Amino acid sequence: MSVRVGHAAEAPSFPQAAEKLVRNTQLRRNVRHATNVIRRKRARVVEELPDWEELREAGHAIKQHTLRHLDFYLEEFERKCTEAGGCVHWARDADEANRIIVDLVRAHDEKEVIKVKTMTSDETALNESLAAAGITPFETDLADLIVQLGEDRPSHIVVPALHRNKMEIRQIFLEKMKLENLGDRPEDLTAAARKYLREKFLNVRTGITGANFAIAETGSVVVVESEGNGRMCITLPRVLICLVGIEKIIPRFEDLEVFLQLLPRSATGERMNPYNSIWTGVAPGDGPEEFHVVLLDNGRTNVLRDEEARETLDCIRCGACLNACPVYRQTGGHAYGSVYGGPIGAILTPQLQSMRHSQSLPYASSLCGACYEVCPVKINIPEVLIHLRAKAVEQGYEPWQERAAMKAAAFALASGTRLEVAQKLARVMQLPFEHEGRLDHLPGMLAGWTAFRDLDAIPKQSFREWWAERE
Amino acid sequence: MSSAKEEILARIRANGEKDSREAEYDGIARNYRQTGTLSKDERIALLADRLHDYGCAVHRCPEAEIATCVGDVLRGRGKTHLLITPEIPADWLPNDCELLADSGLGYDELDRADGVLTRCALAIAATGTIVLRHAPDTGRRALTLVPDYHLCIVFESQMVELVPEAMQQMRAYGRAPLTTISGPSATSDIEMTRIQGVHGPRTLDIIFVK
Numbered sequence: 001m002s003v004r005v006g007h008a009a010e011a012p013s014f015p016q017a018a019e020k021l022v023r024n025t026q027l028r029r030n031v032r033h034a035t036n037v038i039r040r041k042r043a044r045v046v047e048e049l050p051d052w053e054e055l056r057e058a059g060h061a062i063k064q065h066t067l068r069h070l071d072f073y074l075e076e077f078e079r080k081c082t083e084a085g086g087c088v089h090w091a092r093d094a095d096e097a098n099r100i101i102v103d104l105v106r107a108h109d110e111k112e113v114i115k116v117k118t119m120t121s122d123e124t125a126l127n128e129s130l131a132a133a134g135i136t137p138f139e140t141d142l143a144d145l146i147v148q149l150g151e152d153r154p155s156h157i158v159v160p161a162l163h164r165n166k167m168e169i170r171q172i173f174l175e176k177m178k179l180e181n182l183g184d185r186p187e188d189l190t191a192a193a194r195k196y197l198r199e200k201f202l203n204v205r206t207g208i209t210g211a212n213f214a215i216a217e218t219g220s221v222v223v224v225e226s227e228g229n230g231r232m233c234i235t236l237p238r239v240l241i242c243l244v245g246i247e248k249i250i251p252r253f254e255d256l257e258v259f260l261q262l263l264p265r266s267a268t269g270e271r272m273n274p275y276n277s278i279w280t281g282v283a284p285g286d287g288p289e290e291f292h293v294v295l296l297d298n299g300r301t302n303v304l305r306d307e308e309a310r311e312t313l314d315c316i317r318c319g320a321c322l323n324a325c326p327v328y329r330q331t332g333g334h335a336y337g338s339v340y341g342g343p344i345g346a347i348l349t350p351q352l353q354s355m356r357h358s359q360s361l362p363y364a365s366s367l368c369g370a371c372y373e374v375c376p377v378k379i380n381i382p383e384v385l386i387h388l389r390a391k392a393v394e395q396g397y398e399p400w401q402e403r404a405a406m407k408a409a410a411f412a413l414a415s416g417t418r419l420e421v422a423q424k425l426a427r428v429m430q431l432p433f434e435h436e437g438r439l440d441h442l443p444g445m446l447a448g449w450t451a452f453r454d455l456d457a458i459p460k461q462s463f464r465e466w467w468a469e470r471e
Numbered sequence: 472m473s474s475a476k477e478e479i480l481a482r483i484r485a486n487g488e489k490d491s492r493e494a495e496y497d498g499i500a501r502n503y504r505q506t507g508t509l510s511k512d513e514r515i516a517l518l519a520d521r522l523h524d525y526g527c528a529v530h531r532c533p534e535a536e537i538a539t540c541v542g543d544v545l546r547g548r549g550k551t552h553l554l555i556t557p558e559i560p561a562d563w564l565p566n567d568c569e570l571l572a573d574s575g576l577g578y579d580e581l582d583r584a585d586g587v588l589t590r591c592a593l594a595i596a597a598t599g600t601i602v603l604r605h606a607p608d609t610g611r612r613a614l615t616l617v618p619d620y621h622l623c624i625v626f627e628s629q630m631v632e633l634v635p636e637a638m639q640q641m642r643a644y645g646r647a648p649l650t651t652i653s654g655p656s657a658t659s660d661i662e663m664t665r666i667q668g669v670h671g672p673r674t675l676d677i678i679f680v681k
Binding site for chain 1 (some may be wrong): 551
């Protein structure tokens with residue numbers, strides 16, 4: 001099995017990528033504006049629910065329960081979906097999933113597919129596999145279309161093109177849609193996308209989608225969306241293929257009542273998103289004649305095995321933690337080197353890859369806890385981050401200087417006498433760097449800190465010294 | 472070589488420890504609101520408020536005057552060529568409008584229609600949501616999707632207050648595909664500016680019937 005998460009294994013480390021991105025002031029302005037708007041809207045609609053905390057508790061409990069019995073619920077889903085005329089496939093990793101999907105499209109001799117936004121297919125890099133097989137995928141979510149036409153990468157789980165402003169989008173559309181005139185208002189750009197995709201919706205015979213939820217009890221699949229591109233792709237084609245991460249299963253139909261309240265308010269700050277589609281297998285005379293579900297592992301069972309970090313799989317991909325994160329808000333999503341950015345990406349990406357890549361991601365956080373506070377299913381992201389940092393260190397992901405400093409600190413802090421000696425030593429050593437009680441240019445690794453802020457110098461007298469003198 | 476399914480299930484089962492699944496499921500605390508507390512009038516007002524918020528026009532009429540109301544709304548929108556679902560009774564239909572029942576029309580024909588007139592299965596006041604249940608008598612999904620305009624008739628008796636109340640009813644619909652609609656299609660993908668009308672119907676009008 002070879003787990004792949006987009007191009008995360010080849011991505012530069014977070015600090016390397018972030019250093020370049022934070023210098024892009026246009027990008028930072030775009031990200032800040034977008035995240036501010038969603039945060040404001042989210043706060044308003046969350047506040048009006050008196051039972052928000054109870055919904056979060058229930059969401060967390062349902063997900064944790066499902067993960068404990070995932071084998072049962074997956075098999076139940078397969079049975080119910082098959083009974084309703086669907087066909088269920090299992091994929092151990094990204095390559096296997098892509099191979100299954102490419103083979104299905106080829107079996108019908110199709111050259112084009114229409115796609116609903118699915119982060120899972122970005123994870124498996126499905127579009128690249130389709131293209132290599134001579135099949136053209138058309139992304140139909142507006143933001144995904146902007147990303148695809150702009151030969152770009154998604155930077156947010158819910159609003160993948162939030163790093164682009166309207167002028168940049170206009171330029172991409174003019175060029176790629178081969179238009180002569182195009183206004184720069186969001187209305188004009190949206191109308192252009194509608195026109196561009198309409199013909200594809202009505203004529204392409206294979207649709208590919210992800211799923212927000214898959215219900216074990218009924219074998220139903222749920223897609224949550226806003227634009228109607230989702231409904232187009234799951235209703236109009238003759239063949240529908242649905243790529244579903246195994247953690248998207250929920251036990252019963254009634255569990256939707258929790259998640260359909262949590263997700264839209266957290267994701268886009270709406271009381272309900274414009275469209276939810278819930279369907280079960282094949283409905284005669286309505287929609288696709290052939291329906292396939294591909295259940296994808298791709299490292300999820302690795303995450304499942306670690307009890308302290310398992311709750312990572314509770315995630316319903318609302319993106320609230322990205323919008324709340326002071327680190328994400330400075331760097332945007334590309335710094336995370338993965339299709340999953342922000343706090344959830346920082347814990348999900350390295351775990352899917354068994355901590356073999358992306359070890360810098362658990363450090364891409366100030367541990368302020370804003371992500372935990374807004375998470376609709378109460379994933380304790382800061383705690384998981386710390387747990388993963390420990391794992392990274394165990395694997396040797398730690399500069400030797402840091403390890404030496406930690407050893408030295410442990411030695412010095414183990415006794416009062418040693419601490420006093422260390423303090424006296426430090427007072428002498430800091431002299432060349434001290435200006436008016438502040439350290440403003442430390443050497444070596446510490447320079448990273450003082451490049452952006454001063455550090456208070458170690459005072460002339462410690463508390464213990466002052467206490468001793470006083471008596 | 473074992474199959475992908477066997478391998479994935481084996482990896483999950485390697486985690487061991489299983490309590491009784493059903494007892495554990497039943498033990499999940501659901502302390503959120505399951506039933507609404509609003510009076511009928513408050514519920515209706517809340518639904519109208521939510522729908523306005525999404526940019527829908529809400530009209531009201533008694534049952535005996537549905538045809539007149541439908542006619543007025545369609546004239547106001549300049550719609551003359553409308554699709555209808557089989558369950559729409561003839562006495563709801565105005566005379567001055569060309570109405571076409573869906574008999575397996577092609578997508579191009581759906582695309583050429585001015586709009587579609589349907590009923591709904593139920594409506595949720597708290598979220599301004601219309602629930603469509605797609606069966607032979609209520610119309611297939613493409614019917615309310617491809618045309619650019621949707622006029623939906625909602626009876627006051629079909630309105631519930633909360634999402635869990637709606638789910639209780641929806642469970643009973645079995646394998647029929649379900650679509651929930653909360654306002655016209657929309658996007659905020661460009662600079663977070665909400666634009667109404669992307670691929671689904673760009674206009675959604677609602678008639679509340681007493």
